Amino acid sequence: GENVEQHPSTLSVQEGDSAVIKCTYSDSASNYFPWYKQELGKRPQLIIDIRSNVGEKKDQRIAVTLNKTAKHFSLHITETQPEDSAVYFCAASIIHFGNEKLTFGTGTRLTIIP
Amino acid sequence: EAGVTQSPTHLIKTRGQQATLRCSPISGHTSVYWYQQALGLGLQFLLWYDEGEERNRGNFPPRFSGRQFPNYSSELNVNALELEDSALYLCASSTGTSGSNEQYFGPGTRLTVT
Numbered sequence: 001g002e003n004v005e006q007h008p009s010t011l012s013v014q015e016g017d018s019a020v021i022k023c024t025y026s027d028s029a030s031n032y033f034p035w036y037k038q039e040l041g042k043r044p045q046l047i048i049d050i051r052s053n054v055g056e057k058k059d060q061r062i063a064v065t066l067n068k069t070a071k072h073f074s075l076h077i078t079e080t081q082p083e084d085s086a087v088y089f090c091a092a093s094i095i096h097f098g099n100e101k102l103t104f105g106t107g108t109r110l111t112i113i114p
Numbered sequence: 115e116a117g118v119t120q121s122p123t124h125l126i127k128t129r130g131q132q133a134t135l136r137c138s139p140i141s142g143h144t145s146v147y148w149y150q151q152a153l154g155l156g157l158q159f160l161l162w163y164d165e166g167e168e169r170n171r172g173n174f175p176p177r178f179s180g181r182q183f184p185n186y187s188s189e190l191n192v193n194a195l196e197l198e199d200s201a202l203y204l205c206a207s208s209t210g211t212s213g214s215n216e217q218y219f220g221p222g223t224r225l226t227v228t
Contacts, residue, residue, distance in 0.1 A: 001173075032215055034216070034217075042221075043204065043222065044157070044204070045219070046217070046218075049215065049216070101147070101159045101162050101172065102157075102159060103159060104149075104159070105156060106156040
């Protein structure tokens with residue numbers, strides 16, 4: 001089955017700097033890669049996702065890149081703000097005719113230092 | 115529009131007992147997913163139901179089971195509870211159709227086994 005590894009497990013950056021979180025996956029058939037943000041005591045929420053037919057996707061300060069050959073994808077947050085502090089999870093799945101199960105990474109606790 | 119709801123919020127059981135957790139998906143969503151979030155282990159996929167059928171299950175023993183009702187709500191049952199079953203159990207729902215893959219999470223049920 002799919003295995004997703006996520007690094008680093010914790011990350012502290014100064015407010016205004018950039019943060020990068022990296023994930024690798026094992027199943028070359030995976031074609032859908034979402035990122036979820038979970039603030040303390042709250043439910044995970046989708047912040048951005050990418051399909052295997054594109055290499056990069058941006059949404060304001062957030063971007064995700066995908067390297068299918070190397071089987072890794074990354075989340076980039078620029079101009080970080082205190083509200084970016086949260087646990088971020090990457091995930092991978094194979095989409096055929098609908099949703100399949102998501103395999104999540106173990107999470108990265110991001111702390112933004114004011 | 116109401117989000118995904120779960121009940122109860124907290125559940126305390128003793129080892130060997132059974133626990134039943136409930137989830138109501140967003141109106142119009144036919145797919146329901148269950149995840150276990152144990153401390154430091156991220157989100158582990160448990161079960162996926164769509165249109166009343168179990169579509170996929172994660173690497174959990176058979177004492178973890180569930181079902182989906184005609185109104186698309188779902189139950190997760192955990193038999194013969196063990197101490198390591200203590201975790202936050204998250205339910206998520208999606209439309210279940212290709213092209214709309216976002217999973218919306220509920221607030222979770224905190225299960226404590228003593």
